[in-house]
Every structure is written in C-alpha cells, then in structure tokens.
Amino acid sequence: MMMNHFFPLLFVSVLCMNSFTGVQGKKWKGEGTTQNLESIVIGRCYDYIRIVNPSVGEKNCSQIWEAFKNAFINKDPCSILPEDYELFINLTFHTIPPNKSLFWENNQLLVNSFADRGRRYMSLGDTLFGFVGDFLNWCGQADSPGLDYESCPTTTECENNAVESFWRMLSIIYAKHSSGVIHVLLNGSAAGGAYPQPGFFADYEIPNLQKDKISQIVIWVVDDIEGPDIDSCGAHSVKTLETRLTALGYDVTCTDNDKSVMFLLCLDNPDHSKCAIASSAPAAQRGPISSDRGGSWNKLMFVSFAGFLFRFALVY
DSSP: OHHHHHHHHHHHHHHHHHHHHHHHHOOSSEEOOOTTHHHHHHHHHHHIIIIIOGGGOOOOHHHHHHHHHHTTTTSOTTOOOGGGGHHHHHHHOOOOOTTOEEEEESOHHHHHHHHTTTTSOEEGGGSHHHHTTTTOOOOEETTEEEEOSSEEOOTTTOSSOHHHHHHHHHHHHHHHTOOEEEEEEEETTOTTOSSOSSOHIIIIIGGGOOGGGEEEEEEEEEOOSSSOOOOOTTSHHHHHHHHHHHHTTOOEEEEESOHHHHHHHHHHOTTSGGGOOOOSSOOOOOSOOOHHHHHHHHHHHHHHHHHHHHHHHHHO
C-alpha cells in the first residue's frame, strides 16, 4: 500500500521540479540567443568578404567571432557597455564610400531592399560590422562561459544589454565615418512619428556626424503603401528633425514619397492605387486578346516600366 501512494507523490514532485526549473531558466522577457549563433556569425563574415563586398579585403572571421563573443560572455547580461565591442569594431571596420550612407528609422526591410546589400547605398546593416549581427539575438550569463538560449533581457528590462549596446556602438562608428551627401529614410506612417525621440538616429548617430565631412543631408519621408500619412516634410516630428539639423549648420533637403523609393514599393504592390500610371491615349491592340491576358500584360508592362524608372531615378 505504501508503494501505491509513493509513486503518485514522486510523479507530482518531478513535475513540480521541472516546472520550477523552467521558470528559473527563463529569467528575462526577451527571446534567447539565436541558435547556431557562432556558425551564423562566422558564415556571414565569410559571405561578406567573399561575395557581398570583397573590396573590404581579408578579415579573420574566427577572430571576429571571438571578439564578438568576449564582449558579453561571462558577464552580467545587464552590464554590457558599447565599449565592450571595441575589439570587434577594430577587426571588422572598413571605410564607408562617400555619398553612400543611408540612415533610417522604422523601415528596416525597405532599407535593406533599397540599399541592395551596399550596391545602391550602404546602410549600417550593409557594413561588415552590421551585417554579421543583423536580425540576431544574443546574451551570456554572469560567471558562465555559455550563451543563454532561453531568454535575454529586453531594453525595457535593462538598457545595457548585449544587443542594445552592440547597435549603439555600431551607430556611433557608422555616423563618425559617413561622408559626402548622406541620406535618411524615414517612415511617414510610423505611429510614434517618422523621427522618434529617443531613437538611434536622434541619440547616437546625429551627435556623432562629422560636419566637416558632410556636404548635404537628404531626408526621404515615405509612407507605407497601406499605411496612413502621419508625418511629412515640414510637419510634426520631421519638422523637429529639420530644425535640429539646420541649427547644427547642415544643408538639409526633404522630400515626401520620393519616386525612387516609391517605385521600389510599387514593384511589390503593382495593383495599388498609389502605383497607377496615367495613360494619355488608349493602348494599341493587335488582334483579339482576352481581358485576363490583357490584365497580365498590363501588369508586366507596369513592372518593367517601374523598374526602368527606378533605375533612371537613381542615375539622375
């Protein structure tokens, strides 16, 4: 009889221990370290120096991983400072071509497409130091050589976490080495305003721009295709940005829904009303053609025409 009571009690105890361990393991609210982080960082490093931008020259990708990891490993995950990534920056740094810098807020995927991996512009994520960490998450544990795959602190839990400090350091370096005409792509549909404060551009990039190296700052405010028109040049938060930059002595221009960016958005949304191209005369038709084929042909012609105009706008 004693044994019959013992096994249910043991089973409940094991369940409680497992539950307690799970709670203890997930210490933070954020996602844990990206699986296979080491392989991803080293792989991205080789991808960049071999395929994406070989002009940066040889880099020791294994040393870069070690410098990256040692910035936050064996440390309190809420006590990581931007300066901890200094060696990583030294190992990955390369020049940013003049007139190619592209700053942004609240539109990372659009920026990635527009910059085209540095071929069109070179955003922070298109540099080697930004490329290896883009869209990844990581953190270590105090007095432990391992990575925390269960959870990592969010910025609301502590500002000096491994990821936040990483991007702060990179933003500072990126701004300091930008030159010529620099571009800023803002989201005019962002709920908090196109120019958020606090924000990386406001707090870490503008203060570190080198005025003697910059000839002009070009601001593009682009609305989401489906989004509302919340912010525009000369209004709301964009006006605050323009005023700040002008007061600092910069030559500033601002354009709403710049055509080169809109053409790119319309390639993915050719049927949207914002992407309609007016025609001054009815299209010539050779022989009978079904409405379905006509619609497909019109879409194909639109995409081809938009692609041509997009390339033309970038050149001129």
